[in-house]
Amino acid sequence: NAGVTQTPKFRILKIGQSMTLQCTQDMNHNYMYWYRQDPGMGLKLIYYSVGAGITDKGEVPNGYNVSRSTTEDFPLRLELAAPSQTSVYFCASSPGWTYGYTFGSGTRLTVV
């Protein structure tokens, strides 16, 4: 049982480049989330999805896009990377409110 799998684990981007952070879960969870974690700032929600084909913005969506074509996959797209997007990105999934989240191990992104 793999849980939530994120790839890549590390990435360095140049300003203006684009990339996709991959997230896959094998638990058949309907709810999926993308958070970014910055030192001393806790976790901020970027986008979330309540099921295949349904996505919505979180607290800090600017500069990102998502899609949810299947229950399993929830990729996060960065267009025109900026230094402000240097962060650790976590994908999470959940079967519902009361269960809490299952987190992936994170992607550490540096934009230079």
Add this chain to the structure above:
Amino acid sequence: AQSVTQLDSQVPVFEEAPVELRCNYSSSVSVYLFWYVQYPNQGLQLLLKYLSGSTLVKGINGFEAEFNKSQTSFHLRKPSVHISDTAEYFCAVIPLDTGNQFYFGTGTSLTVIP
């Protein structure tokens, strides 16, 4: 609107001593409350949660937390810490009116000193 405040950013404690990590929240609606733990270079793991019922909840690794509605607090405690408890701890709430996301505190770094 929701907010979660973790009053201590860093807590050093000697091995086998007790510890309390403080969490206060603000919300205009009822919430569920959670604590997560993050070990170095890993994702967050659920430690314990309060949904309803008894205000004292027990979680994994010997941790417990007490919900105090009047003080809007959900402090995490452990009577005797181990070196392996060194980690970052996050308090989080989920509002019952929407239930679509957690709101996290900024975290407390617990360092257990041998």
